[in-house]
Amino acid sequence: MAIAPMQKVMIAVHRSQAGQIVSVLQDAGIIEILNAERAMVSKEWPELEMETKRPKDIEDLVARLDKAIAFLKPFATQKDGRSALRPLIEIDKKTYTEIVLGSSALILLDKAERAQNAIDKFQSQLDSLHSEIQKLSPWKELQTPVEQ
Incomplete structure (x- = not known):
């Protein structure tokens, strides 16, 4: 098995899109996800720490x-008559x-x-x-x- 050349890449996305983008990249087999400590990103950009x-x-x-x-x-001793319209405590x-x-x-x-x-x-x-x-x-x- 040959060793493929690798590059470090940082992708900045909104949280709502992160899961979808990571899923697509992983399915394609072109990405390895590293946590911030392992990738040493947190030292350069502490605000990106995971x-x-x-x-x-x-x-x-x-x-x-x-x-x-x-x-x-079913074991609750105090049954309150909360309805969907009543606000939570x-x-x-x-x-x-x-x-x-x-x-x-x-x-x-x-x-x-x-x-x-x-x-x-x-x-x-x-x-x-x-x-x-x-x-x-x-x-x-x-x-x-x-x-x-």
């Missing part, structure tokens, strides 16, 4: 949060920052996921026991001792 979280990580976290919310919603910037930057939200997410997994496991065991009872129920009226 975020630490990848979009995939954020999407995974959002999916986990959505799943946890759907699981916990506003929180101050300090509270938002504490939640986003703190680890307590991720700890609660982990607890919710573990609780859901435990409930699923117990439900599976319950279903298995019910099927065992159904399988053995025809023998319920048998009066013969087991030893015979």
Whole structure:
């Protein structure tokens, strides 16, 4: 396999178009994406430094949060009659920052996921026991001792 000559190129695009442009270039096989530290771009242009979280990580976290919310919603103790027309509750910037930057939200997410997994496991065991009872129920009226 021959080594192809390479050039460093910086492409500046709007965020809304970045994914589409990168996808087209990667599909064509003519681009390798490097993060800002690896490409040493951040030393020359610190304003171009990349975020630490990848979009995939954020999407995974959002999916986990959505799943946890759907699981916990039936257990909510306070049911408010919010409608689509009623505005959401506003929180101050300090509270938002504490939640986003703190680890307590991720700890609660982990607890919710573990609780859901435990409930699923117990439900599976319950279903298995019910099927065992159904399988053995025809023998319920048998009066013969087991030893015979």
